[in-house]
Amino acid sequence: MIAPMGQILIRNVDDTVLAKLRLRAKSKGTSLEQEARTILSEAASMTRKEFADRAAAIRAQQRANETRAVDLIREDRDR
Numbered sequence: 001m002i003a004p005m006g007q008i009l010i011r012n013v014d015d016t017v018l019a020k021l022r023l024r025a026k027s028k029g030t031s032l033e034q035e036a037r038t039i040l041s042e043a044a045s046m047t048r049k050e051f052a053d054r055a056a057a058i059r060a061q062q063r064a065n066e067t068r069a070v071d072l073i074r075e076d077r078d079r
Contacts, residue, residue: 018032025035047056 021035021039022032025032028035030038
């Protein structure tokens, strides 16, 4: 016997997010609904360590920001 599939409804999704999801789905040749299912499945199955490793990889790709907040505040005060 096949287990019934659940359903969810997500309201108030930002238009920009929807547009990006549509583009992502189109680039893979799938529907928006299928792309959302894939993303949710991947997110639900990710362990804490996998999430931390993925976040670390993303951080490693970012450029270092040499600007300190205190310097920006001082610069703004001096105007």
